[in-house]
Amino acid sequence: MVHWSAEEKQLISSVWGKVNVEECGAEALARLLIVYPWTQRFFDNFGNLSSPTAIVGNPKVRAHGKKVLTSFGDAIKNLENLKATYSKLSELHCDKLHVDPENFRLLGDILIIVLAAHFGKDFTPSCQATWQKLVGVVAHALAHKYH
Amino acid sequence: MLTAEDKKLVQQVWEKVSGHQEDVGAETLTRMFAAYPQTKTYFPHFDLNPGSDQVRGHGKKVVAALTNAVKNLDNMSQALSELSNLHAYNLRVDPPGFSSQLLAQCLQVVLAVHLGKDYTPETHSAVDKFMSAVAAVLAEKYR
DSSP: OOOOOHHHHHHHHHHHHTOOHHHHHHHHHHHHHHHSGGGGGGOGGGOOOSSHHHHHHOHHHHHHHHHHHHHHHHHHHTGGGHHHHTHHHHHIIIIISOOOTHHHHHHHHHHHHHHHHHHGGGSOHHHHHHHHHHHHHHHHHHHTTOO | OOOHHHHHHHHHHHHHHTTOHHHHHHHHHHHHHHHOGGGGGGOTTSOOSTTOHHHHHHHHHHHHHHHHHHHTGGGHHHHTHHHHHIIIIIIOOSTHHHHHHHHHHHHHHHHHHHHGGGSOHHHHHHHHHHHHHHHHHHHTTOO
16 A cells, blocks of 8 residues: 655645646647657547647547546545555456556656646645656556456 | 657757756756655765755756757767766666656656746657657667
8 A cells, every 4th residue: 555645645635726637637648649649549539630739629639638637536535545446447448448557657747747837836846756656656556457 | 760840849948948957957856866766876975955066066967968969969879979888887877768767757847847838749749759869879888
């Protein structure tokens, strides 16, 4: 079980409280598809992904980004119990979606860059450290049921 | 790897931080040591407290090397040849693929913090590719 200090919990919730889940989610997913174009392999039915502009404006990307980050919010509410919280999602990503867990790490790192761009100096080194830990733990939980 | 457009974007970003290079370097390393404590194992001889002169000095070196790479995007293998030797034979930092992802991530966070919206997806992509290319060159002589 992962241990979270009071300070870490504070850094997580204070950042999360200010996050626009729809905007940040859309931006993070768009950047994943732009910066690591091979991730587009999972989104054949999303329509036009032919350029950064197309990706950023694509309504399916926006909607899915929101979905993904909303789910991230569930993790934050259940920090003490992540593996259980993500058990079904983990099975889904393995058995139905066939997503290599490496992609969770990529998305986590991108989310951090999106937060940094939004919060500027307020995204302090301690903030970043805590959030890097969080995205790592989330990625691990999502990979946990892989077989 | 790097398209003409990528090279332009990397050069533009670098220009935006020229003048703050020392800060960028120090902040990148500070973030790396905070987020990835394992990276501290390469600096047992350093004072790693925030604001340390050694961290500032080393950050400045790192950014100077990257600046040299930015000036020689068509020729990075040659431009970074000395550094490549150093990393492979002396420093033997764990394979650059791994450790420079950590450094690259922190550098990107610093750029994003400073540039905000201007750190566009296209710029982000170009810098990510640039840092991968640097890592590949540094790894050339590992074995």
